[in-house]
Amino acid sequence: xxxxxxxxxxxxxxxxxxxAQQALTQDxxxxxxxxxxxxxxxxxxxxxxxxxxxxxxxxxxxxxxxxRGAVPHITGADFRRFYGIKDGSPGHYALSAGDFxxxxxxxxxxxxxxxxxxxxxxxxxxxxxALLLDGGDTWHGSYTTWKTRAQDIVNVMNMLAPDAMTFHxxxxxxxxxxxxxVEQLPFAALGQNIFDAEWDEPTDIxxxxxxxxxxxxxxxxxxxxxxxxxxxxxxxxxxxxxxxIRDENMAALVGEVRAGGAECVVVLSHNGFNVDKKMAGxxxxxxxxxxxxxxxxxxxxxxxxxxxILPSGSNGKFVSRIDLDIRNGRMxxxxxxxxxxxxxxxxxxAEVAAMIAAERSPYLKEMTEVIGQTDSLLYRRxxxxxxxxxxxxxxxLSERDAEIALSPGVRWGPSLLPGQNITREDIxxxxxxxxxxxxxxxxxxxxxxxxLEDVADNIFNPDPYYQQGGDMVRTGGLGYRIDVSKPQGQRxxxxxxxxxxxxxxxxxxxxxxxxxxxxxxTEGPQIWDVVESHIRKAGIVTVEExxxxxxxxx
Amino acid sequence: xxxxxxxxxxxxxxxxxxxxxxxxARLADGVIADITGGAELREGGIxxxxxxxxENGNTVPVRVDAPxxxxxxxxxxxxxxxxVATFRFGPMSASRGASTRIRLAKTQNVLALAxxxxxxxxxxKAEVKVTxxxxxx
Numbered sequence: 015x016x017x018x019x020x021x022x023x024x025x026x027x028x029x030x031x032x033x034a035q036q037a038l039t040q041d042x043x044x045x046x047x048x049x050x051x052x053x054x055x056x057x058x059x060x061x062x063x064x065x066x067x068x069x070x071x072x073x074x075x076x077x078x079x080x081x082r083g084a085v086p087h088i089t090g091a092d093f094r095r096f097y098g099i100k101d102g103s104p105g106h107y108a109l110s111a112g113d114f115x116x117x118x119x120x121x122x123x124x125x126x127x128x129x130x131x132x133x134x135x136x137x138x139x140x141x142x143x144a145l146l147l148d149g150g151d152t153w154h155g156s157y158t159t160w161k162t163r164a165q166d167i168v169n170v171m172n173m174l175a176p177d178a179m180t181f182h183x184x185x186x187x188x189x190x191x192x193x194x195x196v197e198q199l200p201f202a203a204l205g206q207n208i209f210d211a212e213w214d215e216p217t218d219i220x221x222x223x224x225x226x227x228x229x230x231x232x233x234x235x236x237x238x239x240x241x242x243x244x245x246x247x248x249x250x251x252x253x254x255x256x257x258x259i260r261d262e263n264m265a266a267l268v269g270e271v272r273a274g275g276a277e278c279v280v281v282l283s284h285n286g287f288n289v290d291k292k293m294a295g296x297x298x299x300x301x302x303x304x305x306x307x308x309x310x311x312x313x314x315x316x317x318x319x320x321x322x323i324l325p326s327g328s329n330g331k332f333v334s335r336i337d338l339d340i341r342n343g344r345m346x347x348x349x350x351x352x353x354x355x356x357x358x359x360x361x362x363x364a365e366v367a368a369m370i371a372a373e374r375s376p377y378l379k380e381m382t383e384v385i386g387q388t389d390s391l392l393y394r395r396x397x398x399x400x401x402x403x404x405x406x407x408x409x410x411l412s413e414r415d416a417e418i419a420l421s422p423g424v425r426w427g428p429s430l431l432p433g434q435n436i437t438r439e440d441i442x443x444x445x446x447x448x449x450x451x452x453x454x455x456x457x458x459x460x461x462x463x464x465x466l467e468d469v470a471d472n473i474f475n476p477d478p479y480y481q482q483g484g485d486m487v488r489t490g491g492l493g494y495r496i497d498v499s500k501p502q503g504q505r506x507x508x509x510x511x512x513x514x515x516x517x518x519x520x521x522x523x524x525x526x527x528x529x530x531x532x533x534x535x536t537e538g539p540q541i542w543d544v545v546e547s548h549i550r551k552a553g554i555v556t557v558e559e560x561x562x563x564x565x566x567x568x
Numbered sequence: 569x570x571x572x573x574x575x576x577x578x579x580x581x582x583x584x585x586x587x588x589x590x591x592x593a594r595l596a597d598g599v600i601a602d603i604t605g606g607a608e609l610r611e612g613g614i615x616x617x618x619x620x621x622x623e624n625g626n627t628v629p630v631r632v633d634a635p636x637x638x639x640x641x642x643x644x645x646x647x648x649x650x651x652v653a654t655f656r657f658g659p660m661s662a663s664r665g666a667s668t669r670i671r672l673a674k675t676q677n678v679l680a681l682a683x684x685x686x687x688x689x690x691x692x693k694a695e696v697k698v699t700x701x702x703x704x705x
Binding site for chain 2: 211214241242244245249256257258259262464465468469471472479480482502
């Protein structure tokens with residue numbers, strides 16, 4: 015099928031215009047002219063966020079190679095111009111950075127699974143047999159997911175009745191707990207690239223795909239879990255499993271489901287956006303890739319050949335609706351809408367709201383305790399730094415008496431506005447994990463450079479298949495220059511110990527504190543306790559602008 | 569692209585500049601020259617499956633297939649000793665392929681070189697990254 019044969023439309027422009035007329039209502043947000051014969055609903059990367067939050071999108075998101083300057087690697091005003099989004103509009107607030115604190119006052123919090131439930135119910139009222147697909151990174155990232163080992167979010171998600179799910183951070187619960195939770199699921203746990211590590215063959219727990227018959231149409235949903243699990247996360251927590259992209263197996267499965275009569279092939283992916291784009295170009299026959307992992311939110315799908323790719327954001331901020339016209343085994347057209355979950359506009363679903371309250375109530379007192387206050391906007395996203403991570407690095411340096419701090423370049427975690435209280439829950443929402451121990455150790459200067467070069471290549475390698483899809487490791491007490499266009503080993507220079515202004519000596523030993531080590535047996539206090547102690551001492555925290563990374567080659 | 573000996577050497581030099589293991593990459597070139605006697609290397613007819621990023625550099629699963637091969641040699645151009653294995657096939661061999669696990673010292677190319685029944689040589693390669701690891705999204 016030629017790409018030109020597909021007709022596409024995105025409902026995004028409509029609501030942007032409506033909102034400019036001060037008419038941001040639930041009906042307008044949900045407005046959608048039902049199209050074709052199949053509907054998909056996509057949520058992804060919720061990271062345990064049951065309640066509405068603030069979430070600021072990045073203003074720095076560097077792409078390399080063929081993705082340099084391509085979506086999602088354009089931000090702020092450039093992003094708004096690219097999609098024709100008016101400054102000051104709800105689309106500006108939901109999808110791009112800039113004026114965030116002021117706009118947050120006007121538009122309020124986003125997300126909340128009770129609001130997500132309302133949107134899903136409305137879509138199902140329109141199209142009762144719509145498929146709800148969860149892209150993973152769901153069972154992780156909050157105070158209550160930590161305390162309940164993700165039982166809270168599993169219980170709430172099951173109320174939304176997904177049809178299938180794929181996985182990433184879920185595995186950091188450990189293989190035994192993952193297996194236990196997967197057994198509770200009343201829907202398919204998918205991952206064509208989840209293999210038994212010993213025999214390098216598919217597992218009994220995770221299916222590669224499931225075929226659904228909806229509206230008289232056979233739809234195959236193939237799961238694609240995060241490919242780099244044992245490298246980016248602690249492999250010792252799930253040694254029974256092996257992952258990888260395995261696009262040859264993907265191609266074989268697309269052939270298998272097509273031969274079995276599937277008229278529409280959907281990949282529920284946790285590859286990350288750039289990896290999905292490359293895979294779409296290499297594996298023919300996929301109609302739709304529902305893209306997760308890199309937390310991008312795009313108002314229109316990106317088309318590669320005859321495949322449409324839709325990334326649906328993170329932290330419960332968006333729900334995507336995708337209507338497809340499938341005829342004679344071909345996708346003849348699509349209509350999509352990335353629905354932002356404005357929590358003040360969308361009425362919460364009462365049953366799901368009650369369930370969320372019940373899951374939180376045993377922990378409510380301890381999690382809502384106010385630890386301090388912030389004077390600054392705290393957010394995480396950014397290729398090299400964000401104020402939340404600057405604050406975490408400051409905590410690591412002072413609480414652990416270190417010269418240099420290292421903090422992982424993860425993309426989850428809500429934002430806090432200037433003047434907001436910082437609760438224990440807020441700290442957990444940017445630190446919660448099963449390997450949060452803070453190490454304090456000695457690194458030679460030369461090894462520090464090796465670490466930075468290694469992580470940089472996982473982010474800036476021009477070939478997406480060698481990108482793991484996070485952001486650069488955050489550094490405290492250490493400045494450096496990076497040329498992202500150079501090969502591994504040549505990107506990092508001018509490493510400077512900020513305290514003294516001296517260049518890092520390759521042969522000298524430095525005291526380094528960090529967290530989220532993938533090594534087994536890491537010892538130290540939990541990161542949330544370290545950050546809490548730091549904030550409590552400060553009372554009110556202020557984060558200055560961070561200019562310690564000098565960026566070149568973009 | 570026809571992979572001539574000169575181009576293979578050029579590739580080797582590129583690898584050397586990139587990865588910084590000049591002596592090791594040259595070692596692999598030497599082994600290839602010993603096997604082929606300098607004969608032309610062609611692409612196609614041989615497939616090598618290896619992970620883009622090794623989950624564990626000490627045991628990296630690879631699979632190679634070359635229908636019509638009498639011998640397939642696996643090389644790791646960044647290991648101190650590049651020879652990994654040579655698989656030989658007789659006329660009765662049902663398939664001309666093999667799976668094994670290999671140890672990789674660091675990020676490098678895995679090369680697969682097949683000698684075909686007609687005496688020609690086929691080669692393919694896959695870059696496998698061995699990394700300390702980063703942090704996911």
